[in-house]
């Protein structure tokens with residue numbers, strides 16, 4: 001299955017960090033929904049990235065088993081259909097370490113040389129960067145405000161000042177080459193994906209058939225993307241205590257403002273996009289988050305891990321719409337953004353503005369995609385919009401014109417700074433002789 005050539009009408013999706021947690025959920029759900037909703041003559045080419053071959057092999061084996069499950073189920077209602085379904089999914093694995101910019105470049109070059117196009121890149125991989133939990137505070141806040149404390153926790157302890165290993169090789173005499181610091185959480189969660197998106201944009205822009213959908217970059221955010229976590233003087237959060245939350249706020253600001261006219265010159269440069277053309281369209285950046293999903297992102301000892309899972313279910317039963325708990329349900333927003341018709345996304349944005357799309361759930365376990373409030377943007381950037389009753393963070397306030405203007409200004413500054421950083425690192429890698437040319 002994995003080695004057969006892709007047919008002309010294939011839909012190409014890349015998922016990063018596919019070997020664990022939500023990555024597995026996204027892969028499995030994508031296969032299931034694609035086979036159920038797309039015409040029989042369309043195939044899915046699912047490219048998963050992991051940090052090593054062993055994880056890649058295990059992920060492919062898991063996804064093959066998921067595909068067999070879907071086929072067995074379909075076979076019961078339509079005997080013989082499983083052979084057709086099997087042929088409609090092709091799996092491929094690649095290596096990617098987001099903490100190494102050269103690794104990002106190598107993978108991008110390989111994909112550019114071997115794929116006719118890409119339809120969707122789901123930037124899922126990420127790290128928490130936490131070192132532990134403030135247990136007294138955790139117990140106190142959970143007991144005094146269960147839903148809020150399990151959805152917007154204040155008790156995670158973050159590593160401070162973590163930086164990546166050097167990106168540049170040593171000088172010929174063995175001395176270390178000078179290079180600026182690159183924040184580890186910033187690079188794993190945001191900057192590595194940012195560079196990847198830049199190099200893959202030409203593949204996302206390509207349209208090989210009459211294709212109404214735009215190429216999509218799906219960035220993964222979180223409910224914890226607080227305004228106060230991102231220091232505009234320290235975008236990488238090298239000195240702050242909320243590196244994870246800061247990286248997610250950066251994703252919110254930049255994804256939402258990527259469609260505004262004021263960021264267009266930066267975004268066009270980032271997406272390497274100049275002119276609309278018969279065979280190309282400008283890719284779009286969309287923003288998703290998986291609600292609260294039980295995954296290994298916060299390493300806990302086994303007993304505590306079981307307790308945390310139970311706590312998550314209780315939160316759902318007492319009315320938290322964000323406690324989706326399982327990876328299959330957590331994947332619903334990213335998979336929806338990957339497969340939704342362009343007309344659906346466009347008309348939702350036209351009516352209610354550009355949004356952040358989260359995985360949500362009801363008390364019976366029925367998952368759905370839900371717009372999510374952002375500080376300074378609300379649900380869709382509309383001052384005066386009616387506040388929704390449920391799923392609001394404790395920091396939420398009614399959107400004012402001033403807050404919204406600040407959100408946009410911050411987004412513009414981030415685009416300017418990130419483009420500067422990207423070009424700076426590209427020059428440094430080239431000068432050190434390790435940069436990979438995309439030609």
Ligand SMILES: NC(=O)c1ccc[n+]([C@@H]2O[C@H](COP(=O)([O-])OP(=O)(O)OC[C@H]3O[C@@H](n4cnc5c(N)ncnc54)[C@H](OP(=O)(O)O)[C@@H]3O)[C@@H](O)[C@H]2O)c1
Nearest residue numbers: 017020021022051097098099124125126222292293295297
């Ligand atoms: N779980 C939640 O409730 C939740 C909530 C909001 C947002 N999210 C976001 O959802 C995404 C997935 O998280 P998860 O909960 O599924 O966590 P997870 O189970 O720990 O999975 C993280 C994935 O990212 C990969 N990864 C980490 N560092 C990497 C690097 N430097 N290069 C390449 N891959 C790397 C991991 O690979 P290895 O196995 O090799 O480490 C793993 O495949 C993250 O962006 C996270 O911020 C999760």
